[in-house]
Amino acid sequence: MLIDSPIIAFTILLTVIFTVPPIFEKLRLPGLVGLLIAGVVLGQNGLKLLDSESETIKLLSEIGKLYLMFVAGLEIDLEQFRKTKNRSIGFGTLTFLVPLIAGIIVGKLFNFSWNSSFLIGSLLASHTLLAYPIVSRLGVVTNEAVTVTIGATIFTDTGALLVLAICVGIHGGEFSALSLVTLLGGLAIYSAVVLFGFDWAGKEFFKRSGDEESNQFLFILLALFLASVGAQVIGVEKIVGAFLAGLAVNDVLGRSPVKEKVEFIGSVLFIPCFFVDMGLLIDIPAFLKTLSSIWLTVAIVVALIGSKFLAAFLAKLLYRYNTAELLTMWSLSLPQVAATLAATLVAYQSLNPAGERLISEGVLNSVIVLMLVTAILGPVITARVATSLQVSQTDVETDRLSTWWDSEEEISEETDNFFTVVVPIYNPQTQRHLIEMAALLARHEHGQIVPLAITKAYVNMDAPELITALDKSKQRLQFAREISQEFDVQVSPAIRIDDDIALGISRTSREQNASLVIMGWSRTTGLRARLFGSVIDSVFLSSHCPVAVTRLLTSPTKIKRILVPVGDLTRQTVGAVRFAQILADTNQAEIVLLHVCDRKTSQTLVDKFASGLSAIAAQSKLQVNTNIQTIRGDYIAKVIIQQAQAFDLVVLRSVRYRTAGGLSVSEVTTQVIKELKGSIVLLGEPNS
Incomplete structure (x- = not known):
């Protein structure tokens, strides 16, 4: 009955896919290996719960x-x-x-x-x-x-x-x-x-x-x-x-x-499902016979x-x-x-x-x-x-960033590159620090901030729920305007009604020709929701300009020491360093560029990396106190977390790579954010 029932077979497959790969990954083995072994265990040579000849398995495996x-x-x-x-x-x-x-x-x-x-x-x-x-x-x-x-x-x-x-x-x-x-x-x-x-x-x-x-x-x-x-x-x-x-x-x-x-x-x-079916096809006696004649x-x-x-x-x-x-x-x-x-x-x-x-x-x-x-x-x-x-310095120099800090044109009101920071606001607990961060940067660059309130659309534009939501948005924007006036920066509040919050943010930033989007995450939500939630994912993917996701525990005006962990000399590293230098210049803060290298790395390579990092830091026209620190260690995240305790802010890169499961940041970044207790900026650039 178990073999012949498509629903039961599908339920068994889902259970295997849900439980087995994480167990094998904890053992530092590929999850796919676990699926193959699960197929062997559940197949005709094991518990006989799944049959590779059943139509359900055939269909799912073929699609897989x-x-x-x-x-x-x-x-x-x-x-x-x-x-x-x-x-x-x-x-x-x-x-x-x-x-x-x-x-x-x-x-x-x-x-x-x-x-x-x-x-x-x-x-x-x-x-x-x-x-x-x-x-x-x-x-x-x-x-x-x-x-x-x-x-x-x-x-x-x-x-x-x-x-x-x-x-x-x-x-x-x-x-x-x-x-x-x-x-x-x-x-x-x-x-x-x-x-x-x-x-x-x-x-x-x-x-x-x-x-x-x-x-x-x-x-x-x-x-x-x-x-x-x-x-x-x-x-x-x-x-x-x-x-x-x-x-x-x-x-x-x-x-x-x-x-x-x-x-x-x-x-x-x-x-x-395809890998489970591969396991079902393995005939254990024949497999052992193959290994016995191992040649x-x-x-x-x-x-x-x-x-x-x-x-x-x-x-x-x-x-x-x-x-x-x-x-x-x-x-x-x-x-x-x-x-x-x-x-x-x-x-x-x-x-x-x-x-x-x-x-x-x-x-x-x-x-x-x-x-x-x-x-x-x-x-x-x-x-x-x-x-x-190593990535050569010429690669860093020729692969120009599509960001305001790397633009050769002078940003001013007379050009289309007028510096604009879009700040989506929703959570009153984080709103002040977000606006303060945006205002500091906008004042430094002689630009403006655009506090943005996104209201979810309803079928009827006169729906009472929509009217209530718009009123709350106006209140938040008025508060944002008052904070901005404390910093004497130009502010242009905006309300948008949109079915998709993330696309509403990206569209507004494109319409405003924004130079930067500053977002916050709530401390009341889980880490996974903060980092891998659909809103942040979609904004990172669709935005035309850099996106800074922030967790600010204190006012940005009090930031005096900034730590920037650096693992390479790529264009994303340049972006993180430039962002930190501009922020530091607003507060006369100190920056430490931290490079954690493997214990086996030769001193020649360490010195070469430090030299390249010094060249990147020196390219900035800002007179910012920037130091370089190199530490040898086996666990990069642990070293960063220990060093970060002496700093007011840590600027991290969103190292995003494509996987079969979608968007992800690096394991080191994930662990650092999970265990760090202080303020963080997670910086992502377009097309990174």
Whole structure:
């Protein structure tokens, strides 16, 4: 009854997805590993609560497989690829061909057919950027070696799926040179239609649909499944269409909230179902038999690790990278998760007319072991070696910030760049300190503040509830005006009626051509709601200017010592330093730029970093007392929290990176905010 009931099977799946990954992550193992093991435990070799042959599991797993490849295409940073296109193609070719050849050699050594051997090689050729959040958190994404590796992903994944399509086609029956040419020609035409047609259609639809996020979300899902069905029609595997659909709508979605929602629904539901189903397919006796004759597994794992290293080494020689960049490129290209697992399952389920599988169960089990090894090894190596990467000072100088503090034009009332601070106000407990902060900055820059009260819209504009809400908004704005007059700054209060609070803030700041948005979070709400709530998320994502989320426990006028933790020399670091310097100049305050480095970091690198930091601090025209402090420590957050006790304010960067689950700030930032007792400014910049 348990196996046959779709509702019970779905309930079991949800329970597993909700409970298992967090447990494994606490054990410092990928949550996906937990889902695989849960599938084994609940499958036919365990408790027999789930059946991989049931229609419910089949449907959810199939959608998860397509979603996995769709997100893989969606998360490829096309902007980064365009910056280093030639070198990305060069490294992509190396990290595709070398593992492909290694896989073919392994296949032939174990007496597989040429077709199966090519397929095994293609499984090793792709890679998943599992460690991307690590390099993002460390602020070294703009390092050329990292950018080249990210850009190479588009080449390796596309190439691996192309080989998969050909191998599956050959395995399916009689396959002549004519049918191969027909398949490649059809695939080329189909790819062009999807990449250019979906991109054009998406931009036109988004332009006309405005802010109708629900319809935009449905359009993206429709694009995913249309592309998958189209791939089947031309005789190509569905996951090829899903990957192309992800690439096609990549530019359309950009960093919009719709993209976060699309990725969120996949990461919390469909993709985990795919991994549970992978676990259900594992036959424990056959898996143990595979491990007992371990040589195939060892050969595949060694071939992958060795070939990826050789490809990175050749790129080092070709492009003259240093050892740290070599190891980072190698570790980033090691993990085999998304494309590898999806393609493996497709190949395993591919049968020829005689009922033979394209790859054996031994290869399937070996690839699962490969996934476990590389999913752990890759991020661990990245976390250790990427700390030695440096972003050159020229990168910081040429990658100009779209902010008022980096503008070469003089801000004045005669220009369109008149300094304006938009301050959304709602909570009376935090309103005074927010207005004071905005007033200090506006007075320093000879600008104005725009206190903003957002009132939720009602169907009827004469609804009593709306009238009451507007009256309360007017009272808050009047209080804001009185506070502003104490600082002798120009104030232009604004009331907006809007269905979406976050978009109301972003639209008003755009209409006012704001230079900065200052927001507060309430101390009465939970940490997760303050940092990851939909309002702050959406404002960060949609704002055209910097956003400062503040927790001010005392008046900003009393701030005399400001701490700015610095982990890299990127444009976001420049922004945090500039913001702190302007705020310090209003109060004649002191700034300390704190760099916490690993104990193993050489003194040469420490001195080089301090020198770069000094150059950034010296670029400001303001005469602010700025000191640099370097501390060696294993736990960055702990050091920052200890040092912050002697300061009135800590300025943190919102290091936001894209994950399959949506928006996140760095682990260090999250821990610092959770445990810090003093005042904080969390600064996020547009497009960061």
